[in-house]
Amino acid sequence: MLPSCRILRKTRFPYRCVSNVAQGPTEELFDAAPPRHARVVVCGGGAMGASVAYHLAKLGWGNDTILIEQNRVGGGTTWHSSGLIGVFKPSFAQVQLTKSSVELYKELESQGLSTGWKECGSLNVARTRDRMTVFRRMKAQSKSWQIHCELLTPEQCKEKCSLLNVDDILGGLWIPGDGVGDPYEVCMSVVGEAKKMGVKVVENCTVRKVSQTNGRVSSVETDLGTIDCDYFVNCAGFWARGVGQLSEPYVKVPLHAVEHYYLHTKPIPGLDPMTPVVRDQDGHIYFRENNGRLLAGGFEPVAKPAFEDGKIPVTSKDRYLPEDWDHFHVLLEQLLHRVPSLGNSFFDRLCNGPEAFSPDCKWIVGESPEIRNYLVAAGMKTVGISAAGGVGKATAELIVKGETDFDMYELEVSRFLGLHNNRKFLRDRVKEVPGMHYGINYPFHEFQTGRNLRMSPVYPKLREAGAVFGQVMGYERPTWFDPEGLHEMLRRNQDDENQDWSTPYQMAYTNTYGKPPWFDFVAREYEACREGVGISDYSSFTKIDMWSKGNEVVNALQFVCSNDVDVPVGSIIHSGMQNKYGGYENDCSLARLSENHYMMIAPTIQQTRCKVWLQKHLPPTVALSDVTSMFTALCIMGPFTRLLLSELTDTDLDPKNFPFFTFKMLDVGLANGIRTMNLTHTGELGYVLYIPNEFALHVYSSLIQAGEKYNITHAGYYATRALRVEKFFAFWGQDLDTRTTPLECGRVWRVKFDKKMDFIGRDALLKQRDEGIKRMYIQLILDDHELETDLWPWGGEPIYRNGKYVGTCTTTGYGYTFKKQVCLGFIENINEEGVKQTVTNDFVLDGDYEVDISGIRYHARASIHSPILPTKYPDKERDVYQATRGKHDEAQQILKSI
Incomplete structure (x- = not known):
C-alpha cells in the first residue's frame, strides 16, 4: 500500500x-529559406542533428551543410529528455561514442558555452x-x-x-x-557554433521527398523548395522511420515510439x-x-x-x-x-x-543499405544526449573522410531486414524493448515478442522433436532439444515474471550467470555430433548466389576476397572479405558450382550487411541473388555420417571421389538437386545439405528414418557453438570484426598474397605481416573453475598475463571434451610506457594467465593452435582435418600420402 x-x-x-523551449531561440539565428544547393542536408534539429552539422563544420564543410527542422530547433524529443549521461553501455562501441560526447560537452563548457x-x-x-x-x-x-x-x-x-x-x-x-x-542547451550551443562556421539552419521546413540517381542521394524536396545535394542524414528522432519512407526505394529505419x-x-x-x-x-x-x-x-x-x-x-x-x-x-x-x-x-x-526505440534496443547509425550517401543517426532510446556528441562526430567523419575511427558495425542500420521495419512488428516489440534498458539481460537473451516470423519447412518437425527455439534475424533456430519433456519441469522453477508460458512452442532461456539449465541437453547433443550422428538446422545461414556470363564473377571475387577463389569447379574455399585496414567485412565460405557461378555461405547476421558490401564492389556484369529463403539447410555431423548418407544417395561418397571442402549435387532419397557440401563449420566430419524447400520435409524425414540405426540425434545451436569454441574457431560479430585481421586471428593461411590480382586490404595486411601483429587471438582453458558452483564466463572478461591486464575474452563456452571452461579472446603486449609491442608466439606461450570472472581470477592455460580432441572412434580423415585446422591443400596432401 x-x-x-x-x-x-x-x-x-x-x-x-x-x-521549456516554448519561446524558442531568437529568429536571427536561423535562415528563412534553404539554398538550392548543398553537399549535405541534415534532417532533424535536435541534439543529434545539431551535432552532425557541428562536426561537419569542424571538418571544413560548414558552408556546404544545411540543417533543416520541421518545427523549432530543439523542439522534438530534446526538450523533455532526462539528460542522463552514463558511460557504461552494453557494448564497447557505445562506450567510446559516449566518451566522445562527454569530451565535447566539457570542451564547450570550457569555451563558455552552456551544455x-x-x-x-x-x-x-x-x-x-x-x-x-x-x-x-x-x-x-x-x-x-x-x-x-x-x-x-x-x-x-x-x-x-x-x-x-x-x-x-x-x-x-x-x-x-x-x-x-x-539536452536543449547542448542543442542550442552546438547549433550556434555550427552556424558560426557556415552551417545554414532552417526551421519550419518539412522534407517531402529524398531523391536518388543511380543509387545515390541527389536531392531533397522540402515544402520550402528543392535542395540538390550529395548526402542526406536522417536525424529525425522518432520521425526517422517516416522520413525513411519518403524515398524510392524507401530506407528502413525500424523505430517505434x-x-x-x-x-x-x-x-x-x-x-x-x-x-x-x-x-x-x-x-x-x-x-x-x-x-x-x-x-x-x-x-x-x-x-x-x-x-x-x-x-x-x-x-x-x-x-x-x-x-x-x-x-x-x-x-x-x-x-x-x-x-x-x-x-x-x-x-x-x-x-x-x-x-x-529500435527492435533490438540498440542505436541505429551508418549508411543505409538502400541508397548510397543516405546516412542514419536515430533510435537513441532516451539517451540521445549520451550518443549525440560521438555519433555526430562519427557520422561527419563517414561523410567527409569516408571512414571513422569508431568501429560501429554492430550499430549499423544494415543489421536489419525488411521485416524489422514492419509497423505491427515494431508495435509489439517495443512493449518489451524499453524494459531491457534496466532489465537483467542474461546470456543469450531472447525476445519474447515478434516470434515465429521466419521458419524453415522442417520447423514443425523440429518442434515435435522437442526443439527449444531462439531467434536470429527473425529466424526461429533450435538452440537445444528437450525430447524427454524435462523442459516443462525446469521452466516451472524459473521465477521470470516476463515469460509468457502460454505459447505453444518452447523459447530458449538461460536466466543465470552460472551453470545453465540447458547444460545436460547440450552435452547429449555434443556427444552425438562427435561420436555418432547429429543433425542440425542451418537454414538461417545467409546464402547468396553470384554468377556472370564470362569470368567477371571470378575476377570480382578475387578482388573482394583475400583468399584465392579461382579454385576448381566443385571446390569450397573459406575466405575473409577484408576492408582497406585488413579487417573483416565478412567471413564466408564460397562453393564454386560451375565455371562462373558461386554460392556464398555467410553468418546469419550478415544477410543485409554482406550484400551491401558486395553490391558496392561487384560490377554490374555480376548477378547477385539472395537465396537464403529458397533453401533449407540441414547439417549432419559425426563419424557415421558418410555411412548414413550413402544409404540415401547413389553417389560415391568415398573421400577419393568426394573429398573435404568440395561440393556435389546429390540425389537424396527421392529428391534431386541437393547442393551438398563436405564440411560442417564445426570441425567435425559431415555434410551440409542445401535443399530446395519443396524437398525439405522429404529429405529430413529420410535422414531421420535412415539414421535411427545410428541413433541420430537433433543438435541445436548451443551444441554446434560448443564444438566451435572447443575447436578454437572464430565467430564473426564476436571475435572477428571490421578491425580484426586474418594475421591477428591465426588465419594468415587463408590470405593468398601471391595470387595474380590485387585484393582489398592487401597493402594493409602486407604491412602488418612485415611489422608484426600487435594483438593475437588465443584460446584459454580454465584450470581451477568449478562447474557447478562458480559463475561462468560469458564473454567480456578481462585477461591477465603475469598479473598484468593484456586483453579481453570475446567468446566463451564449456568444453565438453576438455571438461573445462574455454575462453577465446585477444591479448596485446603493452610496455611500461603504454606503447603496443609486437605479439609473438613466445610472448603468448611464456606467460601465466588468469581470467577475471566477476572479480575472481581463474588460472588458465594458453594455446595458439586448434587442439586435437580425443574420440572413441579414431578416423584418419578427422585427425588430419583437425591437425591442419581445416586447411584444404595441406589436408589433401597428407591424406594422399597415407
Whole structure:
C-alpha cells in the first residue's frame, strides 16, 4: 500500500507538461529559406542533428551543410529528455561514442558555452544477487573499457546519496565520471557554433521527398523548395522511420515510439545540487537533481506504445500525451519506496514524453543499405544526449573522410531486414524493448515478442522433436532439444515474471550467470555430433548466389576476397572479405558450382550487411541473388555420417571421389538437386545439405528414418557453438570484426598474397605481416573453475598475463571434451610506457594467465593452435582435418600420402 503523502494528493490535478523551449531561440539565428544547393542536408534539429552539422563544420564543410527542422530547433524529443549521461553501455562501441560526447560537452563548457554538463557521478543499486553479479562483471570489464568505478556496500550507497532507503539493498556500483547535461542547451550551443562556421539552419521546413540517381542521394524536396545535394542524414528522432519512407526505394529505419514518463517535483529545500544520478534498475527507476528539484522516471517492464497509427504530430503541443497514472503507478510505487522523503515533496508535473526505440534496443547509425550517401543517426532510446556528441562526430567523419575511427558495425542500420521495419512488428516489440534498458539481460537473451516470423519447412518437425527455439534475424533456430519433456519441469522453477508460458512452442532461456539449465541437453547433443550422428538446422545461414556470363564473377571475387577463389569447379574455399585496414567485412565460405557461378555461405547476421558490401564492389556484369529463403539447410555431423548418407544417395561418397571442402549435387532419397557440401563449420566430419524447400520435409524425414540405426540425434545451436569454441574457431560479430585481421586471428593461411590480382586490404595486411601483429587471438582453458558452483564466463572478461591486464575474452563456452571452461579472446603486449609491442608466439606461450570472472581470477592455460580432441572412434580423415585446422591443400596432401 502506498503511503499517504502530499505528492499523491497532488496528483489528483496534475499539471500539463509544458515544453521549456516554448519561446524558442531568437529568429536571427536561423535562415528563412534553404539554398538550392548543398553537399549535405541534415534532417532533424535536435541534439543529434545539431551535432552532425557541428562536426561537419569542424571538418571544413560548414558552408556546404544545411540543417533543416520541421518545427523549432530543439523542439522534438530534446526538450523533455532526462539528460542522463552514463558511460557504461552494453557494448564497447557505445562506450567510446559516449566518451566522445562527454569530451565535447566539457570542451564547450570550457569555451563558455552552456551544455548543462555536471559531473555528479552515478550510483546504481542492487536488490538481488544477480544484479550484484552484473555489477561485479561491470567492475571487471571496466578495466578493458577504461571506466573508473567502485563496488559499494549498502552503507556506502547511503553515504553517496542520503535520500536512499537501503534496507533491501545488497550493494551498489559507483561511477564517478558519469553526469548529466541539458539536452536543449547542448542543442542550442552546438547549433550556434555550427552556424558560426557556415552551417545554414532552417526551421519550419518539412522534407517531402529524398531523391536518388543511380543509387545515390541527389536531392531533397522540402515544402520550402528543392535542395540538390550529395548526402542526406536522417536525424529525425522518432520521425526517422517516416522520413525513411519518403524515398524510392524507401530506407528502413525500424523505430517505434513508446510513452515515457518524467516526474518533476517542486523545489526541495536543502537538496544537494551534486546529488548523483541514482538508478535502481531492479525497481525499473532512476532519479536525478534538476535545478533544486528531483526529476524521476523509469523503464517499466511492459511499455505502452505511442502513435500506433504511425502518425506523429509535429508540434510539441499536439504531440503532448495525457498522463496515464495507472500505467505510471508501478514506477511511482518504486520511487516512493527507494526515496521515502519523496512522499513529503510537492509534485509539479508528470511529463509523458514519447521516445523511440529500435527492435533490438540498440542505436541505429551508418549508411543505409538502400541508397548510397543516405546516412542514419536515430533510435537513441532516451539517451540521445549520451550518443549525440560521438555519433555526430562519427557520422561527419563517414561523410567527409569516408571512414571513422569508431568501429560501429554492430550499430549499423544494415543489421536489419525488411521485416524489422514492419509497423505491427515494431508495435509489439517495443512493449518489451524499453524494459531491457534496466532489465537483467542474461546470456543469450531472447525476445519474447515478434516470434515465429521466419521458419524453415522442417520447423514443425523440429518442434515435435522437442526443439527449444531462439531467434536470429527473425529466424526461429533450435538452440537445444528437450525430447524427454524435462523442459516443462525446469521452466516451472524459473521465477521470470516476463515469460509468457502460454505459447505453444518452447523459447530458449538461460536466466543465470552460472551453470545453465540447458547444460545436460547440450552435452547429449555434443556427444552425438562427435561420436555418432547429429543433425542440425542451418537454414538461417545467409546464402547468396553470384554468377556472370564470362569470368567477371571470378575476377570480382578475387578482388573482394583475400583468399584465392579461382579454385576448381566443385571446390569450397573459406575466405575473409577484408576492408582497406585488413579487417573483416565478412567471413564466408564460397562453393564454386560451375565455371562462373558461386554460392556464398555467410553468418546469419550478415544477410543485409554482406550484400551491401558486395553490391558496392561487384560490377554490374555480376548477378547477385539472395537465396537464403529458397533453401533449407540441414547439417549432419559425426563419424557415421558418410555411412548414413550413402544409404540415401547413389553417389560415391568415398573421400577419393568426394573429398573435404568440395561440393556435389546429390540425389537424396527421392529428391534431386541437393547442393551438398563436405564440411560442417564445426570441425567435425559431415555434410551440409542445401535443399530446395519443396524437398525439405522429404529429405529430413529420410535422414531421420535412415539414421535411427545410428541413433541420430537433433543438435541445436548451443551444441554446434560448443564444438566451435572447443575447436578454437572464430565467430564473426564476436571475435572477428571490421578491425580484426586474418594475421591477428591465426588465419594468415587463408590470405593468398601471391595470387595474380590485387585484393582489398592487401597493402594493409602486407604491412602488418612485415611489422608484426600487435594483438593475437588465443584460446584459454580454465584450470581451477568449478562447474557447478562458480559463475561462468560469458564473454567480456578481462585477461591477465603475469598479473598484468593484456586483453579481453570475446567468446566463451564449456568444453565438453576438455571438461573445462574455454575462453577465446585477444591479448596485446603493452610496455611500461603504454606503447603496443609486437605479439609473438613466445610472448603468448611464456606467460601465466588468469581470467577475471566477476572479480575472481581463474588460472588458465594458453594455446595458439586448434587442439586435437580425443574420440572413441579414431578416423584418419578427422585427425588430419583437425591437425591442419581445416586447411584444404595441406589436408589433401597428407591424406594422399597415407
